[in-house]
Amino acid sequence: MSIRDWPIKRKLTAILLLISGLVLVLTSVAFVTYEVVTFRQTIQSHLATRSRILAANSTAALAFANEADAREILDALKYDPHMVAAALYGQDGRVLATYSAGAAAGLIPATPEPDGYRFEGSRLVGFTPVAQGANQRLGTLYIASDTKDVSDALRLSGIIAVIVLAIAMLAAYALAVALHGRISAPILALAETATAASTRQDYSLRAPKFGEDELGTLTDAFNQMLGRIEEQKQELQQHAVRLEQRVAERTREIEHRNEALRRNAAELLAANNELDAFAYSVSHDLRAPLRSIDGFSQVLLEDYATQLGDAGRDSLQRVRAASQRMATLIDDLLKLARVTRAEMRTERVDLSGMAREIVFDIQRTTPDRRVEFAIAPGLEARGDSRLLRVVLDNLLRNSWKYTGKQPQPRVEFSAVVENGDHVFVIKDNGAGFDMTYADKLFGVFQRLHSAAEFEGTGVGLATVHRIITRHGGRIWADGAVDKGATFYFTL
Amino acid sequence: MNPGKILLVEDNPDDVTLTMRALKSHNITNDVIVAQDGVEAIDYLFGATGRPAPGDLPAVVLLDLKLPKVNGMEVLQRIRSDERTRLLPVVILTSSDEERDVIDGYSLGANSYVRKPVDFVEFTKAAQQLGLYWLLMNQAPPSPRGP
Numbered sequence: 001m002s003i004r005d006w007p008i009k010r011k012l013t014a015i016l017l018l019i020s021g022l023v024l025v026l027t028s029v030a031f032v033t034y035e036v037v038t039f040r041q042t043i044q045s046h047l048a049t050r051s052r053i054l055a056a057n058s059t060a061a062l063a064f065a066n067e068a069d070a071r072e073i074l075d076a077l078k079y080d081p082h083m084v085a086a087a088l089y090g091q092d093g094r095v096l097a098t099y100s101a102g103a104a105a106g107l108i109p110a111t112p113e114p115d116g117y118r119f120e121g122s123r124l125v126g127f128t129p130v131a132q133g134a135n136q137r138l139g140t141l142y143i144a145s146d147t148k149d150v151s152d153a154l155r156l157s158g159i160i161a162v163i164v165l166a167i168a169m170l171a172a173y174a175l176a177v178a179l180h181g182r183i184s185a186p187i188l189a190l191a192e193t194a195t196a197a198s199t200r201q202d203y204s205l206r207a208p209k210f211g212e213d214e215l216g217t218l219t220d221a222f223n224q225m226l227g228r229i230e231e232q233k234q235e236l237q238q239h240a241v242r243l244e245q246r247v248a249e250r251t252r253e254i255e256h257r258n259e260a261l262r263r264n265a266a267e268l269l270a271a272n273n274e275l276d277a278f279a280y281s282v283s284h285d286l287r288a289p290l291r292s293i294d295g296f297s298q299v300l301l302e303d304y305a306t307q308l309g310d311a312g313r314d315s316l317q318r319v320r321a322a323s324q325r326m327a328t329l330i331d332d333l334l335k336l337a338r339v340t341r342a343e344m345r346t347e348r349v350d351l352s353g354m355a356r357e358i359v360f361d362i363q364r365t366t367p368d369r370r371v372e373f374a375i376a377p378g379l380e381a382r383g384d385s386r387l388l389r390v391v392l393d394n395l396l397r398n399s400w401k402y403t404g405k406q407p408q409p410r411v412e413f414s415a416v417v418e419n420g421d422h423v424f425v426i427k428d429n430g431a432g433f434d435m436t437y438a439d440k441l442f443g444v445f446q447r448l449h450s451a452a453e454f455e456g457t458g459v460g461l462a463t464v465h466r467i468i469t470r471h472g473g474r475i476w477a478d479g480a481v482d483k484g485a486t487f488y489f490t491l
Numbered sequence: 492m493n494p495g496k497i498l499l500v501e502d503n504p505d506d507v508t509l510t511m512r513a514l515k516s517h518n519i520t521n522d523v524i525v526a527q528d529g530v531e532a533i534d535y536l537f538g539a540t541g542r543p544a545p546g547d548l549p550a551v552v553l554l555d556l557k558l559p560k561v562n563g564m565e566v567l568q569r570i571r572s573d574e575r576t577r578l579l580p581v582v583i584l585t586s587s588d589e590e591r592d593v594i595d596g597y598s599l600g601a602n603s604y605v606r607k608p609v610d611f612v613e614f615t616k617a618a619q620q621l622g623l624y625w626l627l628m629n630q631a632p633p634s635p636r637g638p
Binding site: 279280283284285287288290291292294295296297298299320323324326327338 | 556588590610
């Protein structure tokens with residue numbers, strides 16, 4: 001674990017111990033240094049004093065070069081166990097007498113060195129002048145002393161320093177342990193509260209406050225934050241509840257609507273099936289009686305022509321014409337019903353080609369009439385090709401029919417672009433119609449011309465309208481009496 | 492050449508009369524056997540209550556679709572599913588030109604589908620052409636071997 005990850009308690013303790021340790025070590029070093037320096041000065045001055053006394057006592061022995069006296073004087077040094085060696089040098093620098101404790105004889109230098117006191121290794125050595133009066137120098141005194149006292153003192157003060165250091169560190173540690181709680185407790189409490197709040201998602205928790213210091217401010221701010229989170233969480237929950245309620249409501253509504261739609265669809269299906277059955281039945285059953293009416297009228301006309309007379313034959317012809325008109329009507333109505341029921345298959349349809357086929361068929365079946373058809377090339381649309389064929393067939397045949405009284409009949413099929421939409425146009429120069437009644441053009445059984453003028457059932461344009469509407473398109477017309485008619489449609 | 496018989500399956504007596512008249516007026520003198528519903532038609536072709544039918548099958552069956560008891564489609568199905576009548580020419584002659592009738596008729600193996608025109612003159616022409624075609628021009632399938 002790196003120091004960065006230590007708990008705050010340990011960090012605080014470590015800081016306290018480090019600081020107090022450093023201070024104590026520096027203090028101890030200073031203390032020991034001071035002790036050693038002081039002690040060395042002390043023993044140096046002791047040695048100097050002793051040297052000067054000895055030197056003063058040695059003047060006579062040196063003046064007379066009395067070796068025995070000199071040795072006796074030096075021997076007195078044996079009462080000081082620290083004195084290792086000593087020597088007296090004459091004026092000529094030769095050794096007059098020596099003293100040595102133990103095996104220290106070899107230490108004595110052969111000739112005196114400059115006056116003064118200095119430490120040499122573990123010894124303090126001194127050269128002191130021996131003089132008669134103020135300025136008559138008689139020789140030099142050499143004394144070497146060991147420094148055992150210094151090292152003893154050093155050891156002692158070292159031990160004292162270590163003991164003091166240990167006690168002080170222990171005390172510092174105890175203090176740190178006792179005091180760091182003051183700082184770390186609020187932080188730990190904050191950390192605990194934060195952890196608990198985030199893991200349990202419980203924002204009603206509050207961190208305890210220990211004082212009015214910066215940590216107290218932090219705790220207050222943290223608690224306020226928790227309070228706000230709690231409020232927002234409650235708000236969110238309320239929103240969620242409301243949202244769920246609305247979703248449930250909507251779902252119920254949608255279910256109701258779906259149910260209604262299903263019912264409608266079922267009803268529609270039933271209605272469609274009924275219409276199917278109705279149309280099927282009409283197709284089969286309604287025509288049979290007409291066939292009998294027409295057939296037996298014809299039988300009468302063939303077998304009893306003479307008995308019937310002109311009026312009788314005319315009546316029977318009217319009966320036949322009426323029954324055939326009825327049959328056409330039924331057929332047209334069935335077509336209209338089929339257009340409504342038929343399934344749409346959308347594909348690309350070549351309207352120009354389709355129109356040409358229809359025109360070809362018209363001209364083939366009615367070679368006695370010459371109508372000029374102008375069909376623009378490349379007209380295309382998307383839609384159900386069978387239904388679109390019904391549209392073109394109806395419109396082109398209409399134009400063909402209503403140009404019947406025109407000396408130079410002409411029908412055009414083209415397209416224009418209007419507001420981005422392709423508008424297909426079928427225009428003729430035939431009988432036209434009165435725009436006052438334009439809204440009746442596309443109604444079932446609505447006719448703007450009498451059957452005597454132009455025959456028809458009034459179902460064709462209704463069928464066209466229904467097909468266009470099923471394709472999502474529009475159809476409208478433009479015309480004037482005897483000025484031709486123009487039909488427009490979009491798909 | 493000995494043209495065969497016509498089996499006319501038709502429930503409407505008016506239509507029977509008119510069809511007979513149309514056929515006769517064009518010198519189609521073949522026997523016309525009338526079955527007034529699907530059951531009669533099947534009885535004629537396969538014999539009542541499962542007995543074998545008379546040996547000679549008609550040259551053509553003119554079949555109406557809307558019939559009591561057993562309708563035209565069922566009769567057609569029965570004809571096509573039997574080895575003896577599998578190849579028998581059947582012309583559907585009916586009032587309707589409902590697309591599904593036309594499709595069903597051909598799917599079940601009808602040889603032709605003719606809608607009866609309301610105009611009796613047209614109807615007579617149609618009947619004449621039918622008779623001429625199926626009785627005189629058409630090469631009938633070979634008679635199946637008896638069971």
